[in-house]
Amino acid sequence: MKQVEIGVIGAGWWACAAHIPTLVAHEAVKSVAVVRPDQEGLDKVLSHFKLEHGYLDAKQMLAERPLAGAVIASPHVLHAEHALLAINAGLHVMVEKPFGTSIAEARSIADAAKAKGVSVMMPYGWNYRPMTEAAHRLIRDGYIGEVRHVVAQMASALADLFAGEGLVEAKGALFEPPASTWADPKRAGGYGWGQLTHGLGALFRLIDLDPVEVYAKMGNSDAGVDYYDAAVVSFANGATMSLSGSGTIPKVRGGYQIDIRIFGTEGMLVYDIERARVEAYRHDGKSHIEQLPTDAGDYDSASPAALFASLCAGESIINPANATVGRRATEVLDGMYRSARSGRPEEIAP
Incomplete structure (x- = not known):
């Protein structure tokens, strides 16, 4: 190589x-x-x-x-x-x-x-996990038909990080995450930019739709950045989404939640990292339940850089988190923060 x-x-x-x-x-x-x-x-x-x-x-x-x-x-x-x-x-x-x-x-x-x-x-x-690829494949191949509605939520045990108190899990690391990045509202701190973007990244690996409008409300931490996000999103094909984010899972419980339900013209798909579920059901009675190990929803911190190294070395790869995925996630987040400030729906220009 x-x-x-x-x-x-x-x-x-x-x-x-x-x-x-x-x-x-x-x-x-x-x-x-x-x-x-x-x-x-x-x-x-x-x-x-x-x-x-x-x-x-x-x-x-x-x-x-x-x-x-x-x-x-x-x-x-x-x-x-x-x-x-x-x-x-x-x-x-x-x-x-x-x-x-x-x-x-x-x-x-x-x-x-x-x-x-x-x-x-x-x-x-999570985009690099086999369960995400399985869900992507089902929707890409038309198993649930045209996407009409999405319910998506993400939650994390990071109340300390977005309160500007540091991150207890990073104690003793070579460097600790600075409050200036994670908990400063003037420097894109907050749950949306810092965490909900992961859930949106997974979503936009699954669905191939551009967002066109966002209406959002937020609840903030003492540092003045969002702990809680609630949004209604419209897509270019007329589909809708109910989107939720929360940074305050208790530390004693820990972990992450990403739960996405996608409803289409021919059926629905469930994608749940917490319970390692990828399930699809159709109106004609057919169903697909992906057989997954219990750790299938664990976060993969190594594969992205490893795959990137292979790409740089000239290897042919499948990129599960490309520029389109990143762009769409930022479009939703940008619209969400603008809407929370303005108190009205915000357009995402084509």
Whole structure:
């Protein structure tokens, strides 16, 4: 297998916990170069992973290193800037969620990648699970007919993170997630940008529809970012969605919930990571119940970076979280936040 060098822009908490270890261990990766804006933190990353190439500035790394791809894991509000720098340098990119913090940013990333002929991936971990691919296949092949209505909810045990108190599960990590990224309303903090985007990523792997209007209400944490999200979404084909998000599953229970019910002209599909369920039922009496192990709904933190490495090395891959998936998720979130502020439905322009 061809070996390549991959850059990581934003060597912080999650990049160091998931992406960099996966890349360093991958047979297609010859070396990893990293960017962090503080010298002390950069030295810590280089020492911990025994890396040779570290930079304080992304532009310098892109100019000096012979990269095949770049992982964008900087703070939310910098994703678009850093993704466009890498794309315009001719690199494949894996962009951490969210896929930009506005519709304009998300569309600029997708358009630039298309113009440059490079691939965009997102590390929506559940999109890389076989149960998601099974549900995608059933809907793609027309098992439930045309999508007419969706009920989708996601919940997480992250009340501390979105309250600006840090994350208890990250104590002792190389770096901890900063409140400035997760709990600052001026820097795309909150449950929508930080977590509900995962549920939307899974949804848009399952359905091939553009959102056109969103009406939303939110309930905020003490830090002023959303803990709770409730939205009604309309799609281009006239279908509707009831969307819900909550960041306050009690820690004693822990875990994640993503429960999506998709109703079509010929039947319905159930996708539930908590209970590892993919089930489809039709009006003609036919049904399909996917046989899944009990851990089928567990989050996959390694496969995205591993698959991205294979892509950068020239391997043919199936990309379950491409630019279209990322764009649509951001379109819903952008409309949701605008609607919560305005108190009225907000359009998503074609």
